[in-house]
Amino acid sequence: MRRVKFDSTAIASAGYDPATAVLEIEFAGGGLYRYRLVPPSVWRELTAAESAGRYFAERIRDRFPEEWVP
Numbered sequence: 267m268r269r270v271k272f273d274s275t276a277i278a279s280a281g282y283d284p285a286t287a288v289l290e291i292e293f294a295g296g297g298l299y300r301y302r303l304v305p306p307s308v309w310r311e312l313t314a315a316e317s318a319g320r321y322f323a324e325r326i327r328d329r330f331p332e333e334w335v336p
Contacts, residue, residue: 276319282309298335
């Protein structure tokens with residue numbers, strides 16, 4: 267999955283696969299997580315958000331099935 271870099275203190279990069287509705291987020295502090303069942307609108311809003319970290323906390327965290335990617 268191709269990821270894009272973010273100008274964020276919380277998120278280093280993220281990528282989205284619309285075919286599988288999977289969002290991957292690499293956090294600035296380390297760690298890569300995969301979120302499933304994410305609609306394309308969430309990806310668009312994340313990439314356009316003034317604060318990607320705030321958007322993640324309010325609209326993604328604890329709302330979609332997640333898994334840590336070792």
